[in-house]
Amino acid sequence: MQKHHHYHFLLISCFCFSTLALSWNQNMQFNQGKNYEGSSDLVDLQYHMGPVLASPINLYIIWYGHWNPTQQAIIRDFLYSLSSSSSYPSVSDWWRTVRLYTDQTGSNITGNIALSGEFYDTKYSHGGYLSRLAIQSVIKTAVTSYPRPLPLNPHNGLYLVLSSSDVQVQDFCRAVCGFHYFTFPNIVGVTVPYAWVGNSGTQCPGICAYPFAWPSNSGKPPPSSNGGNNIMHAPNGDVGTDGMISVIAHELAEVSSNPLVNAWYAGDDPTAPTEIADLCVGVYGSGGGGGYVGKVFTDSWGNGYNVNGVKGRRFLVQWVWNPLQRRCFGPNAVD
Numbered sequence: 001m002q003k004h005h006h007y008h009f010l011l012i013s014c015f016c017f018s019t020l021a022l023s024w025n026q027n028m029q030f031n032q033g034k035n036y037e038g039s040s041d042l043v044d045l046q047y048h049m050g051p052v053l054a055s056p057i058n059l060y061i062i063w064y065g066h067w068n069p070t071q072q073a074i075i076r077d078f079l080y081s082l083s084s085s086s087s088y089p090s091v092s093d094w095w096r097t098v099r100l101y102t103d104q105t106g107s108n109i110t111g112n113i114a115l116s117g118e119f120y121d122t123k124y125s126h127g128g129y130l131s132r133l134a135i136q137s138v139i140k141t142a143v144t145s146y147p148r149p150l151p152l153n154p155h156n157g158l159y160l161v162l163s164s165s166d167v168q169v170q171d172f173c174r175a176v177c178g179f180h181y182f183t184f185p186n187i188v189g190v191t192v193p194y195a196w197v198g199n200s201g202t203q204c205p206g207i208c209a210y211p212f213a214w215p216s217n218s219g220k221p222p223p224s225s226n227g228g229n230n231i232m233h234a235p236n237g238d239v240g241t242d243g244m245i246s247v248i249a250h251e252l253a254e255v256s257s258n259p260l261v262n263a264w265y266a267g268d269d270p271t272a273p274t275e276i277a278d279l280c281v282g283v284y285g286s287g288g289g290g291g292y293v294g295k296v297f298t299d300s301w302g303n304g305y306n307v308n309g310v311k312g313r314r315f316l317v318q319w320v321w322n323p324l325q326r327r328c329f330g331p332n333a334v335d
C-alpha cells in the first residue's frame, strides 16, 4: 500500500493469509464509491455453507509477552461485557448484530462467550518476533505447558493470542493489526479457531489504535476550534489497549461468522475474503466512513466511546455488517 502524503489509515485484519489495507485516500474513494454505511446493493456478502460459532464459546486468552494488570483488566472487562447486560448501548447490544448470522441448520451465532482460561506466556516462548504461523506454536505451547496447561478444546474453544507492545509479528503494523484463522492438526493436534491481536501502543498506534493516535507520517491532525487537536482520548486511558479492543471486537465478529473461512464472506476469492467487520472498518457511528469515525459519544474529558460495558467501563468498537438491514450497524446508531 502506498502511503504518499495521505494518512495511512487504519486497520486491516481479516483472515490469516489475506490482508486488507486502506489508506486514507483509498478509504475516501471506497466510501464514495460504495457507501456501505448507508446502502447495500454493492455488497455481495454470501453464506458458503460452513459452520458458524453457534455453541456457547469457551474463550481462552494467551497473554504473550509483558502485560500489566491494568491492560489485562481492560481487555477482560471487554470480554465479560460481550455476554453481560450493561446500560444501553452496551457491548452485548453491539454483539446482537453478530448474532444475526446463522448456519445452514438455522442456528444463530451464540450470545454466550465465557472467559474460560488464561495462560501467561511471560517468557516469550517463541521469541520477540512471531511469524503468522508461529502463533499456532504459541497455542501449542499453552495447551501442553507443565504444570498448568490451557485446555485443548476442539468442541467450542476459541483461542485469543494477545501480544504485548514489544513483540513484533509478521505483517503487524504494515498489513495487519490482527487476524483470525484455525489451527492445523500437525501443529496443535486439532483444528480450533483462533485470533491474534497485537498491542500497537509503541509500534504503530496511529495505524492500529486509530482514532486514539494519529499516523506519524501524516503531519499534524486537523486543529480543533479551541486550538488543540482533534485526537480522541482513549476511554480507559491506554491508547494501545483501547485500540486493541476494537480490533479484538473485529476479529471475534469475523471468527464467529467465518471460523473455518467457509461461511460468511463477500468476494469471489476465499484466500482474500471480505468479512462482516471488514465491510465496516473505520465506522463507529452514524455517518462514519472516509476517515470520519461517525457519531459517537464523548465524555467531559474528551474520551470517545460508543458502547458501555461491565463495571462502568466504556469502549469504542467499530460497527459490523447487519445482514437484515444490509448496512453497517451498531447500537449507537441514530437512524
Ligand SMILES: *[C@@H]1O[C@H](CO)[C@@H](O)[C@H](O)[C@H]1NC(C)=O
Binding pocket: 096, 099, 100, 101, 102, 108, 323, 324
Ligand atoms: C437469528 O438470525 C435471524 C436471521 O438473521 C434473526 O432474524 C433472528 O432474530 C436471530 N436470532 C437471534 C437470537 O439473534
